[in-house]
Amino acid sequence: MSDNAQINQLQKQLAALQAQVDALQQDKQALKEDMVEMQARIDHLLAELKLSKSQKYGKKSEKAPRGTFNEAEQAKSAPKHHKKGKQTLPEDIPREEVEHVLADSSCMCCGNDMHVCGTEESEQVKIIPAKISVIKHKQFKYACRHCENTEIKNKIITASKPKQPIPGSIASAETLAAVVTAKYCDALPLYRQVEIFKRGGLSLSRGTLANWCIKAGAIIKPLVEAMRRHLLAQHSLCADETRVQVLDEPDKKATNQSYMWVYRSNEMSEQPVVVYDYQAGRSRACLKEFLGDYQGYLQCDGYPVYDNVENITPVGCWAHARRKYNDALKAESKNKGRAHKAISFISKLYKLETQAKNKKLSAKKRYQLRQEKAKPILAAFKIWLDEAKIKVTKESHIGKAINYTLNQWDKLNHYIEDGELGIDNNITERDIRPFTTGRKNWMFSQSVNGVEA
Numbered sequence: 001m002s003d004n005a006q007i008n009q010l011q012k013q014l015a016a017l018q019a020q021v022d023a024l025q026q027d028k029q030a031l032k033e034d035m036v037e038m039q040a041r042i043d044h045l046l047a048e049l050k051l052s053k054s055q056k057y058g059k060k061s062e063k064a065p066r067g068t069f070n071e072a073e074q075a076k077s078a079p080k081h082h083k084k085g086k087q088t089l090p091e092d093i094p095r096e097e098v099e100h101v102l103a104d105s106s107c108m109c110c111g112n113d114m115h116v117c118g119t120e121e122s123e124q125v126k127i128i129p130a131k132i133s134v135i136k137h138k139q140f141k142y143a144c145r146h147c148e149n150t151e152i153k154n155k156i157i158t159a160s161k162p163k164q165p166i167p168g169s170i171a172s173a174e175t176l177a178a179v180v181t182a183k184y185c186d187a188l189p190l191y192r193q194v195e196i197f198k199r200g201g202l203s204l205s206r207g208t209l210a211n212w213c214i215k216a217g218a219i220i221k222p223l224v225e226a227m228r229r230h231l232l233a234q235h236s237l238c239a240d241e242t243r244v245q246v247l248d249e250p251d252k253k254a255t256n257q258s259y260m261w262v263y264r265s266n267e268m269s270e271q272p273v274v275v276y277d278y279q280a281g282r283s284r285a286c287l288k289e290f291l292g293d294y295q296g297y298l299q300c301d302g303y304p305v306y307d308n309v310e311n312i313t314p315v316g317c318w319a320h321a322r323r324k325y326n327d328a329l330k331a332e333s334k335n336k337g338r339a340h341k342a343i344s345f346i347s348k349l350y351k352l353e354t355q356a357k358n359k360k361l362s363a364k365k366r367y368q369l370r371q372e373k374a375k376p377i378l379a380a381f382k383i384w385l386d387e388a389k390i391k392v393t394k395e396s397h398i399g400k401a402i403n404y405t406l407n408q409w410d411k412l413n414h415y416i417e418d419g420e421l422g423i424d425n426n427i428t429e430r431d432i433r434p435f436t437t438g439r440k441n442w443m444f445s446q447s448v449n450g451v452e453a
Contacts, residue, residue, distance in 0.1 A: 089123055096126075132200040135172055137161045166215050176216045179209055187438035210450065217453025224275060228290075231273040235420055236266045236297035236315070238428040239306065241282060242436055245444040246451050249280065258451070262432045263290060266299060267422040268363065274431050278451050284309065297418065299425050302408050316411030319424035322346045324401035331397040338388055338398050342405070345381040349374055353423050363419030370416040378413060385409075 105114045142157045165173050182188040190209040197204050231237065241261045247254045259282045265272040279286040284305045291298075295311040306314045325346070328339040352374050356366045385406055392399040405412070415421045445451035 089125065095123075130196055130200050132197065132202050165219055166212065169212070169215075171212050176212055179212055180216050183213065184438065185434060187434065187441050189441050210446070214449050214453045217449075227273045228275050230271070231263060231265060231275055232292065232294045234265050234269060234273075234296075236299065236418070237291075237294070238264050238266055238299040238422075238425050239287070240301065240425060240428040240432055241303075242432055242439075244278070244435075244439065244451055246280075246446075246448060247444055248447045250448075252280065259286070260432075260435055260451070261286060261290065262428055262435075264428055264431055266297075266420060267427045268420045276435070278448075297414070297421055299415075299422060299428075301425060302404065302411075307411075313414060314411050315414040315421055316408045317425040318346055318349060318412060318415075319426050319429075321401075321405050321408065321412060324404050325398070328397035328401050335398075338392065339401070341384065342381075342388075342401065345377060345384070348377050349423060361419075365419070367416075367419035370419070374416050378416070382409065 102114075106112070107114050139161055140159045142159070143154055147154045165171065165176055171179075179190075179193060182193055183190060190206045190213075193209060194204060194206050239261065241259045243257045244260045245254075245256075246252070246258050249256075249258065252258070258278070258280045261277040261279055262274065263277065264274040277286075277290050279289075282305065287305055287309065291309075291312070293311075296313070297315050298306060298309075298312050299315040299317065300306040301317050301320050306312075322343060325339045325342045329336055329343075332339070352369060356369055361369065385402055389399075389402050389406065392402060394400070394403060415423050
């Protein structure tokens, strides 16, 4: 073989080896990128797990300790103790007085009778649960003696009794009030109430109690409609919704979710109204059906259904925005500085609201306070958000929190436009909590009539 042929062969072998090296380099780079992506995925899953564990087992309160950046000093601070001593019972609670006297008042020394020289008083609470009694209605009948003797027919008149909430039922108004209060305010399912009544000697079925709840709901419908008209005449409203499962609902599977919407007056209202409205869905049509021709502010969370509704200005909730940064603190193992910084901005806004509440400022003065002090804080926060956005990944919890705040920015700023608006929608969440607490116990509603009631 000639020298040129050998050189060509070696060059071909060298080119093949170089191609293999290039392929290996590409595989190495791909593996490195996969490793980086995998590590990011692992970090994200670990953050999700940490957040889930924190939400399940950790402290539920969103209140940040004073001095967010002084954690070491915060840990050293002495715990607050409750005041010691007996609790003073309210004076308006009815009292029964029990006197305790000596069976033998003879003096142990001389045998003469002793006289009362004072008293020693103490109080204790007495609670009688579920005291059951029966109202026996006795309607007297009346007839005329004169007509009995002189007329062919004698008319008998029966004295009327008060109109009953459910005609022909054994349930009095007090009974209905007790049953619905126990279920809807105290989250006590009907089957538990059945057992309680049984201990009191009264046997009732769960179906009977359910029927009473449905009919009680029908009784108060005119009152609810009057409250709705009063609510829609107010300056601004708050709204929220939560899921509810109805087993027997037309055109829906038993596993599908329906929704309980809650509307209420804003926290500054002097005559607050809270109305629950059951809907089979969560669409904008449900919102419009309740609000009708309402015009004004509507404070809500970031759910898009509340946006772009004619004649309604949506007002964002700073508690929801702050919650995103709290989640970032719980989820991230490091790099918590941005979350702390964002929370410090929001805390300044809440501090102003606390000052306004403590000083009992009017709506006009609250507006002036927000324009003077809250507006500059919001402007600085916006600059910080824009700068931080390009420094974090969108998939991270802090990235999601920053993007949520920026996407909701216009809505979040609307509260400074009017002194009657609140800074968040927490008041509505507190009103919806009795329903969500009850849902943990009774889990679902059997029928549409039941959930509407």
